[in-house]
Amino acid sequence: MSGMSRRRITSKELAKLAGVSSATISRAFSPDSRIGSATRDRILAVAREHGYQPNAIARSLNNQRSRLVALVVNAIGNPCEAEEQQLLVHRLQARQLLPIILCCADHSDRLQLMRLASTYQVDHVVVFSDMVSMQDAVDIFHTTKPIIVSFEPLENENVSSIRIDGAEAADEIIDKIVRDGKKRFAYLSGTNSSWIDKLRRKWFADALAKRGLAFEVQAFGDYSYDSGFKEAVLLLHRDKVDAIICGNDVMAIGARDAARRVLGKNTPDDIAIVGQDGIAMAAWDCNDLTTLSLDHVAFIDAVVELIERHDAEIEGPHSITLTCTARWGSTA
Amino acid sequence: MSGMSRRRITSKELAKLAGVSSATISRAFSPDSRIGSATRDRILAVAREHGYQPNAIARSLNNQRSRLVALVVNAIGNPCEAEEQQLLVHRLQARQLLPIILCCADHSDRLQLMRLASTYQVDHVVVFSDMVSMQDAVDIFHTTKPIIVSFEPLENENVSSIRIDGAEAADEIIDKIVRDGKKRFAYLSGTNSSWIDKLRRKWFADALAKRGLAFEVQAFGDYSYDSGFKEAVLLLHRDKVDAIICGNDVMAIGARDAARRVLGKNTPDDIAIVGQDGIAMAAWDCNDLTTLSLDHVAFIDAVVELIERHDAEIEGPHSITLTCTARWGSTA
DNA sequence: ATGCATTGTGCACACGATTACACAAACGGT
DNA sequence: ACCGTTTGTGTAATCGTGTGCACAATGCAT
DSSP: OOOOOSSOOOHHHHHHHHTSOHHHHHHHHSSSSSOOHHHHHHHHHHHHHHTOOOOHHHHHHHHTOOOEEEEEESOSSSHHHHHHHHHHHHHHHHTTOEEEEEEOTTOSOHHHHHHHHHTTTOSEEEEOOSSSOHHHHHHHTTTTOOEEEESSOOOOTTOEEEEEEOHHHHHHHHHHHHHTTOOOEEEEESOSSOHHHHHHHHHHHHHHHHTTOOEEEEEEOOSSHHHHHHHHHHHHHTSOOSEEEESSHHHHHHHHHHHHHHSOOOTTTTOEEEEEEOOGGGGSTTTOOEEEEOOHHHHHHHHHHHHHHHHTTOOSOEEEEEEOEEEOOSOO | OOOOOSSOOOHHHHHHHHTSOHHHHHHHHSSSSOOOHHHHHHHHHHHHHHTOOOOHHHHHHHHTOOOEEEEEESOSSSHHHHHHHHHHHHHHHHTTOEEEEEEOTTOSOHHHHHHHHHTTTOSEEEEOOSSSOHHHHHHHTTTTOOEEEESSOOOOTTOEEEEEEOHHHHHHHHHHHHHTTOOOEEEEESOSSOHHHHHHHHHHHHHHHTTTOOEEEEEEOOSSHHHHHHHHHHHHHTSOOSEEEESSHHHHHHHHHHHHHHSOOOTTTTOEEEEEEOOGGGGSTTTOOEEEEOOHHHHHHHHHHHHHHHHTTOOSOEEEEEEOEEEOOSOO
16 A cells, blocks of 8 residues: 555556556456456556555446445434444444434434435435334435334335334233232333334233223333433322333333432332333343343344345335333332 | 335436526535526425435535545444444534444454445544554545544544543542552453553553552453453452452443442442443442543534544644543442 | 357446536626 | 626536446357
8 A cells, every 4th residue: 555645546547557447447346247367366456556446436326326324313322222223233234334323313303314314325224213204204215215113014115114012021011010019100201202102102001901000190201311210200209109111221220210219219119110122231230120122133133134125126015023022120 | 295206316307307407406406606596496496396306426426525424433332432422423413424333343354344434435534443553544544534532642644633631530539549448459441452441541550550559450351241240250259359440331330230249349338449431321320430531522522623624624633632530429 | 260159358428416618698887 | 889797507527437338359169
């Protein structure tokens, strides 16, 4: 690699240096194309010497294929999503696909952000965030056919979806808590507008209804530890509930801390607390949370599966269903 | 937005529809270019109707400017880095820059991954990971001038760097622990080969040396909770240490849990435990960690500042220094 | 020696935008 | 009425690759 030239060398310049045409340079970098192996070796040697690599932007323009994948997420800071994102990024990288992250939380104009990403001709879109509507995603990425993590089967044939079902596991958990003698249940949502949140809540509400119970209180947080802490103080003190089902694990940890610290109540005897997601942190010794857990590996396997179907250009709507399981800790 | 056409409409096609040339289309989308405002309005209307947006790949090829930024990180799952990444992503999005994430942990060939990203003509590179050498980053992104988060001043003029200094804060923390009567110190590294780890360790080693002490044991983990837990059991049981300085906050939480659960020892009376990074989770009530903390906002401000200097094409090497502070919890 | 299939290479165009240049129209000042 | 400036638009080249087509060279079978 000679020199620190600011400018990148082009295929035409390299062609001159190697005494061939620029078409031959291109062929040297395409695994199966008609080119003499001696020529290829010589070109690759010269290329290495001058630090040449084909320009992926130009290639994308020509190919109509960018190898970029947009990941639409709420945030990367929140561990509840980060584990899955991490897995997916690894799987993409192994396929030589590059992830572009779009963070929707705290961002004023999510639609504009998605439109911006769509101008980069991304090959795939994976929507994790519950803050964008399915219809918006379809409209903006109408050439890409997004993959959406939903919680209900989608009828829209311009979308592939992963459906997650936690009804059965929620029933198991509620069963245990009711048998433990708890009576006043609260649900602590992560957002007040998300369809994902509504469906998760429904799993638990149905399980309660089956036993002649219902949520006495409905509270709203923002998926953060602090909001879990703050809301739990109110729920326990003002509303006297003895069971809190939380929208994710991080809020559940906040709620548990509030119970213990502010009100001196312990789980699971005085109060039951349940999380959702099943992140690694929930199993830490200091947390030991009871949570409605999703198998992250299976989940990302499903996403990759859908991406591969898109690549193979199999037509028609696709949907994969996953089931949650109860993971028992000492909080319920 | 009429129709669900699979193919995206091009500037030339839109030109025909609007009765102008494709050059005029382009001008309609460039804020300051000579074009009649009536024409522009008409074009924008037709564009909206047909869902046209200029192709960013083609634009990048012409402009020599991709508006892509590569973020080289260890992982996005680990909260110790995620907070900063989150902040940076927001700042980039506000500038209409799109982040491409490169995860180095667990990835067999980091260099190949970086080379792949470099073919996309990224405008900027920010290296957070301590798993890639500075020289590799400079070689691969020689046209981009990377921004590197280092812990020492860099002499290389093809790099901008952010230097972080925690010597003083480490001294404060060691002072307190020594005055509390602790005698046998261990350092628990996050990796065994990282220059960042070596420098962090040096801050504490120097503070100990000043008081006639030294680390009795050196252990190695992998920045994870589990490794913190496992190593701490050994350190406490086999080596009988009474103070553990950890490479990051997550390992410190693991160590604290191990002390409490496996050996029945409590902080800070029986044993002192110190983290590093100062993540939000460290301040949670259930953790309440004493940690060597960095101001994340100031840190990302510095990164953005360097990016802007690059954009303004100011020449010469750039370096910004930040100082850590001690954040006191109940673990030391 | 002739015919045909195969291999290796160059030419030229396409991908979809931006932009320097040219030029016509409109406008204002004397 | 004439000239110089400003304004708006089209033409054509450019960014760096990939690839269909043409064509020469080679190998092989008759």
